[in-house]
Amino acid sequence: MRAAARVVVFLLSFLEFAIAQDHVTPFLDQSFFFDWDVPGQPLPTPITAQCDTINITWSRSTATGPNPTAPYYLQVYTSVYLSPLIIEVGDALSYGWAVPFAPGTQYQICMFDKFGNTGGCQATYTVIPPTSTPTCGNVTFPPQLGVAAVVDNGPMSQYGWVDQCTDIQLTPTNGTAPFTLTVAPALHPPYNITVNSIEAINWTVSLNWASPFFISLVDGTGASWANGPLHAGGGGTIECLAGNVTTSATKKVSMPIAIGSGVGGLAVGFFVGVLFAYVFLRWHLKRKVQASRFVEMPPSAENMFERRAGDGARYRSVPTTSTAGVTSNSSLINRLPSSPGYQVEAFTMPDEHGRAVDAPEAAYSPPARITSMYSDGALASVPRPANTGHVYVVHHDGSAPPVTIYTQEGTDVVELPPRYPPYASTPQSEEAAARSASASSRSDARNASEPLALHQVRQPGQLSKRPRSSGQS
Numbered sequence: 001m002r003a004a005a006r007v008v009v010f011l012l013s014f015l016e017f018a019i020a021q022d023h024v025t026p027f028l029d030q031s032f033f034f035d036w037d038v039p040g041q042p043l044p045t046p047i048t049a050q051c052d053t054i055n056i057t058w059s060r061s062t063a064t065g066p067n068p069t070a071p072y073y074l075q076v077y078t079s080v081y082l083s084p085l086i087i088e089v090g091d092a093l094s095y096g097w098a099v100p101f102a103p104g105t106q107y108q109i110c111m112f113d114k115f116g117n118t119g120g121c122q123a124t125y126t127v128i129p130p131t132s133t134p135t136c137g138n139v140t141f142p143p144q145l146g147v148a149a150v151v152d153n154g155p156m157s158q159y160g161w162v163d164q165c166t167d168i169q170l171t172p173t174n175g176t177a178p179f180t181l182t183v184a185p186a187l188h189p190p191y192n193i194t195v196n197s198i199e200a201i202n203w204t205v206s207l208n209w210a211s212p213f214f215i216s217l218v219d220g221t222g223a224s225w226a227n228g229p230l231h232a233g234g235g236g237t238i239e240c241l242a243g244n245v246t247t248s249a250t251k252k253v254s255m256p257i258a259i260g261s262g263v264g265g266l267a268v269g270f271f272v273g274v275l276f277a278y279v280f281l282r283w284h285l286k287r288k289v290q291a292s293r294f295v296e297m298p299p300s301a302e303n304m305f306e307r308r309a310g311d312g313a314r315y316r317s318v319p320t321t322s323t324a325g326v327t328s329n330s331s332l333i334n335r336l337p338s339s340p341g342y343q344v345e346a347f348t349m350p351d352e353h354g355r356a357v358d359a360p361e362a363a364y365s366p367p368a369r370i371t372s373m374y375s376d377g378a379l380a381s382v383p384r385p386a387n388t389g390h391v392y393v394v395h396h397d398g399s400a401p402p403v404t405i406y407t408q409e410g411t412d413v414v415e416l417p418p419r420y421p422p423y424a425s426t427p428q429s430e431e432a433a434a435r436s437a438s439a440s441s442r443s444d445a446r447n448a449s450e451p452l453a454l455h456q457v458r459q460p461g462q463l464s465k466r467p468r469s470s471g472q473s
């Protein structure tokens with residue numbers, strides 16, 4: 001039990017650990033703003049012809065983040081390459097860049113300064129076919145970083161919808177630390193998570209439903225990996241969007257928690273199973289021990305029940321195994337009408353397979369008949385059993401009534417009242433004696449071998465029956 005408690009405490013602490021790992025990464029503070037809107041255009045149109053030059057400008061404006069420092073970098077995510085394109089744009093405040101991607105490519109530009117302060121990310125633009133022959137040069141990508149990306153329901157797809165408040169886990173398969181995970185939602189500042197060893201990096205999707213975003217991982221040597229555009233899926237919980245998730249952590253189904261609760265569920269299930277098995281086995285063993293105190297029998301019927309003149313009936317427990325020479329097919333329960341302290345049952349002998357024999361209806365014969373000793377005429381009609389078998393008397397704890405008597409079919413049961421010295425002849429004892437007299441006239445109970453001392457003063461015919469009204473039965 002103490003070990004079990006320790007297991008539970010361990011599981012709880014493990015779950016707590018898994019929950020504590022989960023937190024919402026804040027947006028980077030924005031240090032400047034940039035765009036390439038065409039002057040005079042009332043609304044930016046998110047399309048670019050291939051090899052069109054976009055005139056990117058940036059300025060501090062109303063940004064409140066750390067002061068930006070040159071040189072500046074463009075980080076261009078695309079829908080067709082598995083790496084972001086990183087372009088150094090110098091220390092000016094504008095840059096003209098010819099978009100080299102093939103028509104149909106979606107791209108999204110984020111900006112960083114020398115120290116990684118961000119100018120935010122722009123909307124996702126789409127490349128359309130050029131009006132003239134494209135002349136812009138090929139692009140050079142940084143080396144590819146190997147990354148295993150999984151979400152809560154399996155490997156992540158490049159353009160997948162990842163449910164809100166579930167985790168994306170990126171595990172570098174090569175490269176050198178430190179690794180920086182960047183999440184770049186359109187028209188938002190990006191998130192950065194940096195780890196200093198080659199381990200799984202987790203990010204909880206804490207974006208609005210259907211928000212597009214790119215995700216990238218860059219190692220210390222500049223090798224990089226990117227996926228996108230991804231979207232935040234809806235339908236699940238959105239509690240992580242509230243910022244701190246300390247209060248909602250238990251309800252969240254994010255990946256570390258799912259893993260933790262999976263392992264925890266296994267362990268708890270195993271523990272509960274072992275506990276139930278232990279309790280059941282104990283109960284079963286107890287029952288077996290108790291049952292064997294009363295039921296276990298030697299197979300021989302002769303050993304079960306021996307009568308010896310003088311020292312009374314020596315009886316043993318009720319048999320459960322098959323005994324030879326006993327045939328009975330009735331299991332009806334009779335009770336003596338006027339004696340609640342006795343319970344007489346004709347017993348059913350099990351067959352050789354240990355099952356109780358079910359008597360077919362045609363083979364049914366009346367059970368052991370318990371005749372009321374008050375009825376006079378019925379006595380003669382009761383058939384005397386030819387086969388005198390065994391009678392089993394089961395006493396209960398503390399000698400408390402009722403006493404259960406198991407008889408064979410056809411056996412008569414005679415109820416004898418107690419005798420009290422000095423054998424006062426009360427009406428009750430007289431009546432009882434009358435009962436005894438009438439019954440024993442046709443019962444084995446009057447055999448000379450009957451060990452009861454009381455029996456000697458109860459020979460049949462010694463007492464006259466009381467006259468009885470016809471209303472009694």
Ligand SMILES: *[C@@H]1O[C@H](CO)[C@@H](O)[C@H](O)[C@H]1NC(C)=O
Nearest residue numbers: 037038039052053054055096
């Ligand atoms: C960017 O500026 C150059 C001249 O500085 C101009 O020729 C070009 O059309 C501009 N591009 C856009 C998309 O406005």
Ligand SMILES: *[C@@H]1O[C@H](CO)[C@@H](O)[C@H](O)[C@H]1NC(C)=O
Nearest residue numbers: 112115116117180182192218
């Ligand atoms: C964020 O990540 C980008 C690369 O994805 C990096 O250039 C930039 O310096 C990082 N910024 C911070 C503050 O870590």
Ligand SMILES: *[C@@H]1O[C@H](CO)[C@@H](O)[C@H](O)[C@H]1NC(C)=O
Nearest residue numbers: 100134135136137138139140
């Ligand atoms: C760009 O690459 C393609 C093939 O990869 C090549 O045919 C083409 O000449 C290259 N263009 C330039 C300007 O280098």
Ligand SMILES: *[C@@H]1O[C@H](CO)[C@@H](O)[C@H](O)[C@H]1NC(C)=O
Nearest residue numbers: 143144145146147173174175
């Ligand atoms: C890292 O793994 C990726 C994908 O498996 C592979 O393309 C790349 O060449 C590997 N880089 C190094 C340095 O081994």
Ligand SMILES: *[C@@H]1O[C@H](CO)[C@@H](O)[C@H](O)[C@H]1NC(C)=O
Nearest residue numbers: 024026241242243244245246
């Ligand atoms: C989250 O918790 C931290 C520390 O407890 C606190 O400083 C911060 O203000 C909280 N953020 C929100 C959005 O509640």
Ligand SMILES: *[C@@H]1O[C@H](CO)[C@@H](O)[C@H](O)[C@H]1NC(C)=O
Nearest residue numbers: 021195200201202255256259
């Ligand atoms: C990400 O989650 C995995 C598994 O839950 C954990 O082993 C790893 O330490 C986590 N990574 C970080 C950076 O917390």
